[in-house]
Amino acid sequence: MAKADGDKESIHRLAIRAFAWLCGVASQFGTDLKQNLYAHFPGICPYCGHEVCDGTKVKRMPITTAPTNMSWMELAEMLAKIYPKNTLSKSIEKLGEEVSELPFTKGVGQSFYEELADVTARLLAIVYLVGTHKTFEQDLFDRFKNGCPSCQQPKCAGPFFLEPRSVGSVSGNS
Numbered sequence: 001m002a003k004a005d006g007d008k009e010s011i012h013r014l015a016i017r018a019f020a021w022l023c024g025v026a027s028q029f030g031t032d033l034k035q036n037l038y039a040h041f042p043g044i045c046p047y048c049g050h051e052v053c054d055g056t057k058v059k060r061m062p063i064t065t066a067p068t069n070m071s072w073m074e075l076a077e078m079l080a081k082i083y084p085k086n087t088l089s090k091s092i093e094k095l096g097e098e099v100s101e102l103p104f105t106k107g108v109g110q111s112f113y114e115e116l117a118d119v120t121a122r123l124l125a126i127v128y129l130v131g132t133h134k135t136f137e138q139d140l141f142d143r144f145k146n147g148c149p150s151c152q153q154p155k156c157a158g159p160f161f162l163e164p165r166s167v168g169s170v171s172g173n174s
Helices: 002-028 033-040 072-082 088-104 110-129 136-144
Strands: none
Touching (some): 002 033, 002 136
């Protein structure tokens, strides 16, 4: 049992690091990650249009611009309701697929933001499935409350820092 608990903790720590990276990417491209996720997943599957995904792929539903004040925990729970058949191994596999699709979108436009929402959804699914979604926001805050944990600067000065770009957002934030 201790091994399983240790694995959960490792996955949770890695998810926090991955989520921080994802927030950094979103920031660089001028989008609000939470709004972007909700715009793509407004309580329904964007592929079949149902509140509980039936596995059919019609086509992507139109992106909404409805703002949300849902917490990350609530968004994770919403996604779990849409995709009740998600498994941890499938979510990890799909996260890798979604991340690998980001560089192949045509510029920073609709398809980029859709892929960013898909990556966010997969990451939240993993957090939900390991059962750590209820502490996720606080754990994320605790890790970064004093700035970058790697370089100890308020704004990361590490080798992966990119200058912000000025681009629009499908979430309604410009």
